[in-house]
Amino acid sequence: MRYTSLFSCIRDSLRVLFGLAMTYSFGVAPAWAQQPLRNIAFYYGAAPDVKSLQQFQFAVLEPDSGFVPAAARDKKTQWIAYISVGEVASSRSYYSAIPKSWVIGHNAEWHSEVIDQSAPGWPKFFVDNVVAPLWKKGYRGFFLDTLDSYQLVVKSDEQREQARKGLVAVIRAIHRRFPTAVLILNRGFELLPAVHNDIYAVAFESLFKGWSEANGKYIDVPSDARVWLLAQVNNVTTKYKLPVIAIDYCPPEDLQCSRDTVRRIGELNLIPYVGDGRLQTLSPIILE
Structure with a gap:
């Protein structure tokens, strides 16, 4: 042994x-x-304020914002594109090219379609039609969201396992095609045994302060939910030695809420970002 x-x-x-x-x-x-991860911003609004974003080491952007990283002069900020793996909105350029048989459900809260992760052609389609065009624009990293959307649709353990295998195939396909890309997962804790060597960091939302899209309001996260999250975080940091990012939400005008939440997250040795509920404004609170 x-x-x-x-x-x-x-x-x-x-x-x-x-x-x-x-x-x-x-x-x-x-x-x-x-270099190790020190701070990161998440901004999904239109017309990103590049100068303000360049205060951050990493910046995750909505790629349909019109910003082209290849045109940015500053090379200190690592530009990361938001990409949705588990769902697709009809506004995306590649939406019409997705075979209808790959759509297995609908997320009413975010008005998007849930994709069958077990579809054999999905990993190649995703790399060719989603990731590669963004790489060409100059993005050198990707924030992989909606990794648990299959849970909205699948019913059996066998279906869940097939979906997980499909997600692993997508992540590995990205890593094979773009081995130097920074890959950050939004949750996806159950995928880590298979993909921890392919990714740079793990993020999650709502440790202390959350946002309810369904109700359009900010919420305090219940303590029992926080206990579960911190158990997952402990596994990520101790077993896989990966950086962990905590994304929380405060009203943009309430800077005290942002400061307090950034401090509380930082005290847990996590990388904090506190933004508004839809990440349409850039927080001025940076953890140095």
Whole structure:
């Protein structure tokens, strides 16, 4: 058992070194190899204020905002594109190209369609039609959202397992095609045993302060929900050694709420971002 563990450590170390050597040989160093995650912004509004966003190390943007990272002069900020894996809105350019048989449900709260993650052609479609065009625009990372949307539709354990395998296939397909891309999962805790080596960080929403889209209001997160989340976080940080980002929500005019929430999240050694409910304004509160 002892020798097996030693062999595994050596093997994994060689894999990492080989991956870095291959990356550097092409003159491109992945962000995670250069510096640890210090702070991050999430902004999904139109016409991003690039100058304000450049105060952050990482900036997650709505890619339909019109911003083209390749045109940005500042190279210190890592531009990350928001992409929805589990759902698609009719406003997306690739919506009409998705086979109707891949649509298995509807999310009434966000007015989007739930995609069958087990569809054999879905990983390639997603990389070719969603990720690759954004990479061409200059995005060098992707925030993968709606990873649990299949739960709205599937009924059996077998269906859940097939959906999870499909999501793993999508993440691995992105990583194979763009090995230097920064991949950040929104939750997806159940996927980590399979994909932790392919991703940079894990994010989750609503640790202390949340947003109810259905009711259009800010909410305090119940303590029992926080206990469950922190148990997941502990697994991510101790078992997989990945950075964890906590996204909370406060009214944009209530800076005291933002400051207090950023402080509370930071005290747990997590990377905080506190924005408005729909992330349409940029928070001035930065964790240095």
